[in-house]
Amino acid sequence: MDKVVVKRFGSPDERREFEKGGFELLHVGPMTLGRARYEPGWRWSQHVGPCAGSSSCPVEHVGFVISGRAMVRMDDSGQEVVLEPGDLFHVPPGHDSWVIGDAPYVSLHLMGAERYGARARAKGGKKRPKARKPPRKPARQARRPVRSRRKR
Numbered sequence: 362m363d364k365v366v367v368k369r370f371g372s373p374d375e376r377r378e379f380e381k382g383g384f385e386l387l388h389v390g391p392m393t394l395g396r397a398r399y400e401p402g403w404r405w406s407q408h409v410g411p412c413a414g415s416s417s418c419p420v421e422h423v424g425f426v427i428s429g430r431a432m433v434r435m436d437d438s439g440q441e442v443v444l445e446p447g448d449l450f451h452v453p454p455g456h457d458s459w460v461i462g463d464a465p466y467v468s469l470h471l472m473g474a475e476r477y478g479a480r481a482r483a484k485g486g487k488k489r490p491k492a493r494k495p496p497r498k499p500a501r502q503a504r505r506p507v508r509s510r511r512k513r
Contacts, residue, residue: 374387381399382403384477384478393475394469395477421472423451426445428466429466436457443461444458444468
């Protein structure tokens, strides 16, 4: 039987925390949505990159800015774009970003949320269960050749 599912970021399925910010995830139907919260002074390359093992964000994002402002700089072209409240954005992989000004930055992520900050320490919320692997079949033992026992 089909049923309506309602979730809130106030009690996320998973919470990824890092210095000066965090990322909350909700698993809804076939989608994973995220809410980014960053304090003034937050920068991806300084506060998430070390956890991710990279100096550049490898995740592609589609999202919507709720409040605050952030700058995004593309690695290959050097293009810089300011994201402001009301902006719907698409940011390809290979970028850095940081909060501009004294106000916290908040955005919703419609694509890329599941992979974002995945190596960051999860706090609170419920972790999504890992898919179970099918049981391994025991290794097949080599058969020894059967020797016939003939009487001589």
